[in-house]
Amino acid sequence: MTNDRFLRACRREPVDATPIWLMRQAGRYMAEYRAVRAQHTMLDVIRTPELACEITLQPVDAFELDAAIIFADILPILIGMGLDLDFVKGEGPAIGNPIASPADVDALRTPPAAENLPFTLDAIRLVRRELDGRIPLIGFSGAPFTLASYAIEGGGSKNHVKVKTFMHAEPDAWARLMDKLAQVVGDYLVAQAEAGAQALQVFDSWAGILSPRDYREKALPYAQRVVARAQSAGVPVIYFGTDLNGMLPDLVQTGADVIGVDWRIAIDDAWARLGPVVAVQGNLDPVTLFAPWERIAPAVDDILARTAGRAGHIFNLGHGILPGTPVDHVRRLAEYVHERSAALQRESER
Ligand code: CP3
Helix, strand or coil: CCCCHHHHHHCCCCCCCCCECCCCCCCCCCHHHHHHHCCCCHHHHHHCHHHHHHHHHHHHHHCCCCCEECCCCCCCHHHHHCCCEEEECCCEEEECCCCCCHHHHHHCCCCCHHHHCHHHHHHHHHHHHHHCCCCCEEEEEECHHHHHHHHHHCECCCCCHHHHHHHHHCHHHHHHHHHHHHHHHHHHHHHHHHHCCCEEEEECCCHHHCCHHHHHHHHHHHHHHHHHHHHCCCCCEEEECCCCHHHHHHHHCCCCCEEECCCCCCHHHHHHHHCCCCEEEEEECHHHHHCCHHHHHHHHHHHHHHHCCCCCEEEEECCCCCCCCCHHHHHHHHHHHHHHHHHHHHHHHC
C-alpha cells in the first residue's frame, strides 16, 4: 500500500506523520456530493455501487486523507430485518413500523449481509479497485444499541423514552432484540472485511444516553460480541460513541483496537483513562472548522501536542463533519495535521 499510516496507527506502530480522516467525510458540505444527491435519493445512492463508489472517492480525491470510508449508512441494515426505513428530506431517518412489543422483536428477520446489503459489499469491491492501494478503505456498521434505539424510537429522539422504557420493562425481549442485532451486525462487518474493507468502525453514537450501569449491562456485552466477530476477520476495529467520557474504561472492554473520543474531553486525559492498550481517534470539535483558520490551527496544535510522541493517534473530528463546513478549511486541516505532526516527529527525534 502506498500510504499505510492509518493502519499502522490502528496497530499503535510508529508513523511518519499523524494519519487523518473525518467521520462523514463524504457529505453535504461538498458541492460534488450535493450534485449527485440532487439526482438520486439517499437510498438509491446507497443501493447503487457505482454512485456509492463515486461519493466515497470525492473527499479522498479532494483532500490529503489517509483513509476512505465506504459511503453507506448505519440504518439500511434494518430494512432486511423487516423495518420500513426512509430518509425524509430535512428531517433525517424515519421508520414507519418501529418496534413496540416483544412480538415485533420475534418477527424480525436476520438475513445474512450478502442477501441484505449486497450493494454495499459490491461498492466496497469497486472502491478497493479504484483506490488501487493508495490508502486503506474503512467499512462500518452501527452497534446493536444504537440500532435498537432507532428501531424502537422510529427516528432520532431527544429523551429516548421509548428505547429506555422497552429496555427496562421487557428485559427478555431486549436481550432477544440485541441478540438478533449482534448477529446481523457481526455478519455484516465480517462480510465487509471479506469484500475488501481493511478496517471496520462500529458506531455506537447513542450509547452515551445510558447510565454507566445500564451501558455495562444492556449494551456493552453486544458491542463486545460484534467487535470480536469483526476482529475474527483479521482487521483492526474502531469503536466510536459520543458522550461516553464517563465510561472510558468500559469502552476498553469492547475489545476494540481503537477508541474514538468526542471533543468533550482533552484527548490525553481520555487516553490516560483508557490506558495504553488501545489506539485513540479524535477529537477536534466539528464546529471548530467554521471558525477562521487562525483559530483552527491552535486547536489542532493542542491536540497534536497532547498526543505527540505516542504511537497510535488517528486525527479525526469528535463527531461527523457538519453540512456547511468550509471546504477550504477541510483541505487545510488535512495538510496541516500532516505538516505539524511530521515536524513534531522530527523535533522529538533530534
Ligand atoms: O463517514 C462517511 O462519510 C460514510 C457515510 C456515513 C453516513 N452516515 C452517510 C450519511 C456514515 C458513517 C454514517 C453513519 C451514521 N448514520 C450514524 C453514525 C455516525 C453519527 O453521526 O453519529 C448515524 C447516527 C446515522 C443515521 C443517520 N443517517 C442520520 C441521523 C441521518 C440524518 C442526519 C444527517 O446528518 O443528515 C442520516 C443521513 C445521512 N447519512 C447523510 C449522509 C451523508 C445525509 C443524507 C443527505 O441528506 O444527503
